[in-house]
Amino acid sequence: MRKVFVLFMVLVSVGCLSQNKQILYNFTAVPQSLMTNPGADVSYKFYFGVPLLSGISVNAGSTSFSAYDLFADNGVNYNTKLRDVVHRSSRNDKLAFNEQIELFSGGFKLGDWLENKGYISFGMYQEFDFMMFMPKDIAILALEGNRDYLGKSFNLGDLSLRTEMLSVLHVGFHKNVTEKLILGGRAKIYSSAFNASSTKNSGYVYTIPATNTVYEQVIYSDLQLNTSGISEYIAEGYEGDAVGDIRKKTLFGGDLGLGLI
Amino acid sequence: MNHYHSIKTIGLLLLVLLSFSCSSNLDFDQVNDFKLEPVFIANLTYFEIPANQFIENGMEQNIAFDAQEFDMFRDSFFRKNLRRADFFFEINNTINRSYSIDIILLDENDQPLYRVHFDVPAYSGTQKLVTRTEIFENATLDLLKRAKRMGFVITMGAGPALNANSPGSLKLRSSATAYLVVE
Numbered sequence: 001m002r003k004v005f006v007l008f009m010v011l012v013s014v015g016c017l018s019q020n021k022q023i024l025y026n027f028t029a030v031p032q033s034l035m036t037n038p039g040a041d042v043s044y045k046f047y048f049g050v051p052l053l054s055g056i057s058v059n060a061g062s063t064s065f066s067a068y069d070l071f072a073d074n075g076v077n078y079n080t081k082l083r084d085v086v087h088r089s090s091r092n093d094k095l096a097f098n099e100q101i102e103l104f105s106g107g108f109k110l111g112d113w114l115e116n117k118g119y120i121s122f123g124m125y126q127e128f129d130f131m132m133f134m135p136k137d138i139a140i141l142a143l144e145g146n147r148d149y150l151g152k153s154f155n156l157g158d159l160s161l162r163t164e165m166l167s168v169l170h171v172g173f174h175k176n177v178t179e180k181l182i183l184g185g186r187a188k189i190y191s192s193a194f195n196a197s198s199t200k201n202s203g204y205v206y207t208i209p210a211t212n213t214v215y216e217q218v219i220y221s222d223l224q225l226n227t228s229g230i231s232e233y234i235a236e237g238y239e240g241d242a243v244g245d246i247r248k249k250t251l252f253g254g255d256l257g258l259g260l261i
Numbered sequence: 262m263n264h265y266h267s268i269k270t271i272g273l274l275l276l277v278l279l280s281f282s283c284s285s286n287l288d289f290d291q292v293n294d295f296k297l298e299p300v301f302i303a304n305l306t307y308f309e310i311p312a313n314q315f316i317e318n319g320m321e322q323n324i325a326f327d328a329q330e331f332d333m334f335r336d337s338f339f340r341k342n343l344r345r346a347d348f349f350f351e352i353n354n355t356i357n358r359s360y361s362i363d364i365i366l367l368d369e370n371d372q373p374l375y376r377v378h379f380d381v382p383a384y385s386g387t388q389k390l391v392t393r394t395e396i397f398e399n400a401t402l403d404l405l406k407r408a409k410r411m412g413f414v415i416t417m418g419a420g421p422a423l424n425a426n427s428p429g430s431l432k433l434r435s436s437a438t439a440y441l442v443v444e
Contacts, residue, residue, distance in 0.1 A: 082295070215302065
């Protein structure tokens with residue numbers, strides 16, 4: 001019975017949500033496991049991460065196509081593959097991209113070698129997130145135009161996306177309360193460099209043959225893009241240093257953070 | 262012993278099962294082949310002139326001129342990526358007079374760049390559509406891109422006199438097909 005249970009456990013999978021990489025969970029040899037569980041039993045006397053190098057993570061995904069569909073080295077023309085991917089997708093398919101870089105991290109044990117006064121860990125990471133539903137109709141319109149789609153109504157509501165860049169400064173503490181119980185907590189300050197979202201769009205474009213004019217063409221669009229933190233960069237005539245500005249905001253600007261102005 | 266064997270076999274099977282993976286060659290440089298070739302269609306221009314409008318103060322006006330803005334190429338993206346444009350014209354004359362129509366593309370100084378000429382026969386009871394497709398490519402496309410206005414010159418041929426109650430109209434409708442290449 002127990003063996004059946006073990007076998008069952010091998011094959012079972014459960015979906016979970018976390019702010020950080022699930023692969024780090026309970027992997028206490030890696031101090032970053034403190035990011036998933038502030039009570040993880042990391043007990044090095046001290047540790048520090050190599051700035052910008054100690055934690056790099058990039059993740060891109062799509063529910064409708066794979067990198068192979070687009071980039072297979074099989075002699076098929078790239079644009080044919082792109083077209084196939086777009087036509088096979090649906091408006092409910094998602095594209096996601098996430099990137100995280102640890103700017104710095106460190107931790108140290110409080111007190112002397114044998115004392116049990118707790119453990120402090122701290123660090124800062126930067127994160128970029130992008131999520132978009134497949135804008136199928138808009139992609140078809142851009143790829144092929146409207147000539148071959150007389151009578152088709154292109155749905156502009158397919159456009160739905162959200163993107164954000166933020167940085168997080170965090171400090172955590174954990175302590176062995178008893179031999180078998182460790183309590184830990186982590187405080188974070190989130191600072192957003194920019195945020196943009198375009199959801200709840202609607203609209204359509206269609207062309208049909210008409211009697212008086214050659215075509216009857218209707219474009220109705222109700223699109224909205226909400227942004228914060230980037231309006232000055234996308235405004236016309238901006239001549240500043242966008243990269244520098246975003247870096248400043250990522251580092252909490254002049255007041256709250258590292259004082260880089 | 263037998264029991265132990267089966268566990269071992271299952272374990273081994275699982276190990277083999279979990280060790281399988283596939284990989285294929287990917288070539289990310291293919292992004293450089295990226296090329297969009299959309300083809301868009303849209304209305305170009307339209308007019309309908311009833312027969313009685315060729316009469317002004319009781320006199321036949323044998324020549325009419327009009328020009329309209331032609332700002333298709335104000336958009337630099339469109340100007341840069343357009344490779345070919347087809348203009349389709351269809352003229353339906355239901356007036357008992359013949360016409361010649363010139364469609365002239367004018368540059369910013371109103372100098373003619375390109376002329377499309379139509380001879381439209383008089384209406385004799387059956388519909389006769391005059392159609393033409395003008396293809397703008399290479400040198401003619403460059404001319405088209407410089408066009409800022411589109412002029413129409415309508416000249417009425419000789420024939421039975423028109424009056425305020427003459428039936429029929431001169432109708433023109435046209436569409437554009439734009440072939441873009443975005444790389």
